[in-house]
Amino acid sequence: MVNNICEADPGNYNNQKFQVLLIITDGVINDMNQTIDQVVRGSNNPLAIIIVGVGNADFGQMDKLDGDNEALYSQTQKRYAAADIVQFVPFNDFKHNPTLLAKETLQELPGQLVSYMRKRQIVPLPRTEMQR
Numbered sequence: 001m002v003n004n005i006c007e008a009d010p011g012n013y014n015n016q017k018f019q020v021l022l023i024i025t026d027g028v029i030n031d032m033n034q035t036i037d038q039v040v041r042g043s044n045n046p047l048a049i050i051i052v053g054v055g056n057a058d059f060g061q062m063d064k065l066d067g068d069n070e071a072l073y074s075q076t077q078k079r080y081a082a083a084d085i086v087q088f089v090p091f092n093d094f095k096h097n098p099t100l101l102a103k104e105t106l107q108e109l110p111g112q113l114v115s116y117m118r119k120r121q122i123v124p125l126p127r128t129e130m131q132r
Contacts, residue, residue, distance in 0.1 A: 006045035040074035043081035062088040
């Protein structure tokens with residue numbers, strides 16, 4: 001659904017938009033190939049996906065989606081992800097340190113936003129008088 005939203009209104013200089021999808025999960029992915037297809041599709045959209053794994057499940061599939069070690073490849077689309085748009089954070093690793101949890105969760109977001117805007121040559125709008 002988030003890909004449909006992004007593709008319907010991808011934004012431009014006058015209409016600057018970027019979506020952040022937060023997924024909180026306690027389990028494994030049952031439809032990994034379809035999930036990879038959607039992440040690869042989303043890698044061309046103004047989109048970042050943050051996945052927080054809660055509990056003691058095996059989150060190995062989430063590490064694959066994160067794409068830090070290897071770019072995601074969609075068998076259906078026959079292409080690699082255009083960008084790394086997924087950040088996976090295992091909650092248990094940071095549950096006793098909220099500051100570090102927030103830092104880890106949002107770590108890649110600024111770069112993902114800037115990378116998308118640069119690829120599309122969208123520069124920030126000038127600040128309004130009220131923002132100054």
